[in-house]
Amino acid sequence: MTKSYFIINTAIANIYSDGDFNSPVATQALLGETCSVLDTQEKWVQIRQWDNYIGWVNKGQGVFSNEPYAPTVRYLDLQGNIYNTNHTVTRSITFGGQVKVDTQFAILPDGSEGSINGKVGDFNKKPTRENILNTTFKFLGSPYIWGGKTPSGFDCSGLVQTAFLANGLSMQRDARAQINMEELHDINFGQVKPGDLIFFGKEAITHVGISTGGFGIIHSQGWVKQDSLNPDEDKANIELIENLQSIKSIDGLL
Numbered sequence: 172m173t174k175s176y177f178i179i180n181t182a183i184a185n186i187y188s189d190g191d192f193n194s195p196v197a198t199q200a201l202l203g204e205t206c207s208v209l210d211t212q213e214k215w216v217q218i219r220q221w222d223n224y225i226g227w228v229n230k231g232q233g234v235f236s237n238e239p240y241a242p243t244v245r246y247l248d249l250q251g252n253i254y255n256t257n258h259t260v261t262r263s264i265t266f267g268g269q270v271k272v273d274t275q276f277a278i279l280p281d282g283s284e285g286s287i288n289g290k291v292g293d294f295n296k297k298p299t300r301e302n303i304l305n306t307t308f309k310f311l312g313s314p315y316i317w318g319g320k321t322p323s324g325f326d327c328s329g330l331v332q333t334a335f336l337a338n339g340l341s342m343q344r345d346a347r348a349q350i351n352m353e354e355l356h357d358i359n360f361g362q363v364k365p366g367d368l369i370f371f372g373k374e375a376i377t378h379v380g381i382s383t384g385g386f387g388i389i390h391s392q393g394w395v396k397q398d399s400l401n402p403d404e405d406k407a408n409i410e411l412i413e414n415l416q417s418i419k420s421i422d423g424l425l
Contacts, residue, residue, distance in 0.1 A: 180202070272291070304365050328344060
């Protein structure tokens with residue numbers, strides 16, 4: 172009998188464009204995420220994620236289930252471990268990973284149990300511009316990784332999606348989809364506020380960052396960093412300045 176769900180059972184699972192490790196990594200899924208099963212082939216399963224992103228994940232990185240996993244907390248530190256009763260590491264966990272906690276133990280999707288080091292709880296339920304930026308600042312220095320959306324590595328839109336989700340806001344996965352979200356509306360630099368989104372590209376949209384106010388931006392380009400879009404400032408990012416496409420207010424999301 173075919174099961175309806177595939178539950179991610181490792182800290183980070185790469186999601187590929189095709190069922191092949193040699194195909195491009197499109198995005199990632201995190202521990203405890205319930206994905207819908209669309210297709211299977213040999214060692215691969217095609218899944219639909221919470222944000223409707225579709226891709227292929229290796230079967231060894233999750234478990235099939237007839238019921239969604241029911242996590243009760245998220246991991247709020249950058250990186251940590253889950254220890255079994257013998258005090259050895261049974262799983263690592265990263266920011267945003269989800270687990271079900273029963274009394275003092277985390278019950279993982281495969282049924283194994285362990286204790287977690289680090290802070291667990293819930294994401295912010297009432298998003299504010301300040302909280303979005305405070306979350307994003309936690310990731311400063313994380314490397315750029317295509318398809319990444321964890322402190323181990325972010326691509327530009329993965330950084331946006333992760334920071335916003337941690338503040339109760341669901342975003343599309345890719346920059347070219349984020350710019351078309353109906354909740355966002357066009358503004359200029361004179362109207363920009365911290366937390367607004369800034370999009371770039373020579374023709375198609377290829378990059379996005381989060382405004383820190385004025386001409387400031389935090390984004391993932393090489394690594395998660397702060398730059399300026401003012402050509403007269405020392406930290407001016409000339410490449411972005413030359414390819415700026417649109418500034419979008421997030422008022423419609425708040």
